[in-house]
Amino acid sequence: MLKKIKYFLRYLFISDEKYTKYKFKKYLHYDLNLINPKSFNQKLQWLKLYDRTPLHTKCADKFLVRDYIKNKIGEDYLIPLILVTKNPKEINKMKLPNYPVVVKPNHSRGAYIIKNKNDYTFKDLQEKLSKELKNNFYYRTREWQYKNIEPQIIVEKLLIDEQGSIPKDYKFLCMNGKAKLIQVDSNRLNNHQKTLYNTKWEKQNFEFNFPRGEDIERPSNLEEMIKVSEILAKDFIFVRVDLYTINKKIYFGELTFHPAGGFGWFKPKEVDFQLGEMLTLPKKKN
Structure with missing residues (x-):
């Protein structure tokens, strides 16, 4: 416990940028380039440091985000x-x-x-x-x-699905207002796995922060879920929109702005940079 307290105090008073650079190198084993970010994780860190608005705070609040959802797509989507x-x-x-x-x-x-x-x-x-x-x-x-x-x-x-189980978690990675990838989380309580698809429901051959899971059946209302996720993504440069579907009814889960805190590993590693090419950042304001 004392070791954890000393660690916390050591990094409590350093700047967000210095702390983020340190953690980035520690977890991902390459330098964080904030001047010309290229990888997906580098760009998430850039957004973390320089894209800050009151709307981000509201939508990260799991209670206040309900008002945002109600105004954007309607309260029928709320759990x-x-x-x-x-x-x-x-x-x-x-x-x-x-x-x-x-x-x-x-x-x-x-x-x-x-x-x-x-x-x-x-x-x-x-x-x-x-x-x-x-x-x-x-x-x-x-x-x-x-x-x-x-x-x-x-x-x-x-939420309980048709089989009496906790439903799969469909996470839509939206870049510049468009859904680019869909991450499906399964077995979260005992053997967490992530399976990734593009919007055509073609399985992607890489892992992100957890082992790749089994094939997942394409949801019958996939197009509607993509539409909903893109409506919610319009106000943000990047956001992950989490949705559930039960008997074709869609429920909102949460909005996440920096998956894995921007420190998530990819296997193979080059996917980090390939996904980075899909996300366009604005020019930094002075």
Whole structure:
């Protein structure tokens, strides 16, 4: 614990740029070029440091983003919201419904699934959430959009697909307003895998941060999901739009501006630069 505290304090007061360059070299083993970024990860870091707006903060907030979604595509795409609170003790058996839910902080990553509240130990969860509310996720990756989010806890209905399982997570990587790649996450609870496709549903022969998974059946409403993702992507240079689909009904998951914090590995490594060619950055303002 003392070692972690010393590490945190060491990098707390250095600039975002110096911290990002250090972490980039540590994780990806090549230098971060911010003057003329070429790779996908380099461009994500450029956006992290220089593309900062209040809208990014609103849309990184898992509660406030619901207003953005409602105005852009309509509230029918929203997962039913059960509870919003700043008090972890409100996450208890009395407050929750008699069906599966997901509990998550609005200002960071991670989620807690409660399938049966009668079999759940809430004290442990309350302690974890209490710690989460005190953390500022910005300091982990220097993703500015998280810095000014007011921490809260949200509870949503847990989506269940036709087979009674948690549905696949379709993540649309949108560059300059257009969906370019679709990442499908599966087996997230025990053997996390990612399978990537282009918008024609042709499987891509590379890995990104996790092993490549099995073939995924093309969703029957793929074109509609692409349309929805591009509507939500219009306001951003890059954004990953996460969607679910159950019985052809589309649900919004979240918006992510820097997947893996801009430190995600590719296999083979050259894919990082190939994807970078697909993303056009604006000129940096002085």
